Amino acid sequence: MSKIVIAIDGFSSTGKSTIAKQLAKQLNYIYVDTGAMYRAVTYFALEQQYIGEGFFKEEALIQNLDSIHITFKFNPDLGFAEVYLNGENIEAAIRTLEVSKYVSPVATLSEVRRKLVEQQQLMGKDKGIVMDGRDIGTVVFPEAELKIFMTASAETRATRRYQELLGRGHQLSYEEVLENVTTRDHIDSTREDSPLVKAEDAVEIDNSDLSIETQLDRLVFMAKTLI
Numbered sequence: 041m042s043k044i045v046i047a048i049d050g051f052s053s054t055g056k057s058t059i060a061k062q063l064a065k066q067l068n069y070i071y072v073d074t075g076a077m078y079r080a081v082t083y084f085a086l087e088q089q090y091i092g093e094g095f096f097k098e099e100a101l102i103q104n105l106d107s108i109h110i111t112f113k114f115n116p117d118l119g120f121a122e123v124y125l126n127g128e129n130i131e132a133a134i135r136t137l138e139v140s141k142y143v144s145p146v147a148t149l150s151e152v153r154r155k156l157v158e159q160q161q162l163m164g165k166d167k168g169i170v171m172d173g174r175d176i177g178t179v180v181f182p183e184a185e186l187k188i189f190m191t192a193s194a195e196t197r198a199t200r201r202y203q204e205l206l207g208r209g210h211q212l213s214y215e216e217v218l219e220n221v222t223t224r225d226h227i228d229s230t231r232e233d234s235p236l237v238k239a240e241d242a243v244e245i246d247n248s249d250l251s252i253e254t255q256l257d258r259l260v261f262m263a264k265t266l267i
């Protein structure tokens with residue numbers, strides 16, 4: 041059986057990672073959440089006070105990128121790999137609305153992208169990988185055998201993210217989440233370096249009205265025809 045690269049791109053909170061994780065499990069592939077890597081850099085920038093309300097010391101962050109070491113470690117209890125920054129498990133810490141607020145400006149920096157894309161390409165060099173993000177099918181693995189582009193209405197996505205954050209005990213309003221989702225989409229789609237666009241050869245899936253099971257069945261079917 042040959043191994044392939046599966047690239048899943050799309051807007052914020054389209055449920056990419058939920059599907060990508062389950063798809064990887066079914067195929068016995070590695071799953072990499074590249075959004076977690078941009079979030080890890082943002083978490084570092086917030087900790088070092090390079091970014092915050094009304095300021096962004098881009099140069100300071102760029103000069104200190106070598107101090108950032110991002111790793112993933114499989115957690116058998118959760119069934120997926122958690123993200124670590126310089127040895128510290130930051131899986132929960134990067135899922136806050138604060139990190140979500142600053143991640144898109146951080147992800148516009150070409151120096152940050154170059155560093156993370158290099159690491160992502162290394163992780164996928166032996167194939168057998170499902171990677172989700174914004175530029176996987178266009179920049180990281182333009183030769184990926186299967187490319188998916190996920191969409192859903194902004195309201196559907198904000199509702200999903202709102203419920204997920206509430207479930208984790210965060211105090212916030214639906215409007216704040218909707219605002220974050222639409223702002224991130226705008227920054228991600230209009231940035232100069234590697235904007236979020238559908239790769240020409242990607243299969244588009246609008247999952248506003250699709251269950252996780254239906255999406256997964258479709259993706260497993262598509263992947264198996266290529267393996």
Ligand code: C5P
Nearest residue numbers: 074075076078143144147173174175224
């Ligand atoms: O996927 P997630 O919503 O966690 O990604 C957080 C942010 O990281 C995105 O809004 C985007 O700004 C950035 N990102 C990116 N390229 C990727 C993955 C994420 O620019 N491949």
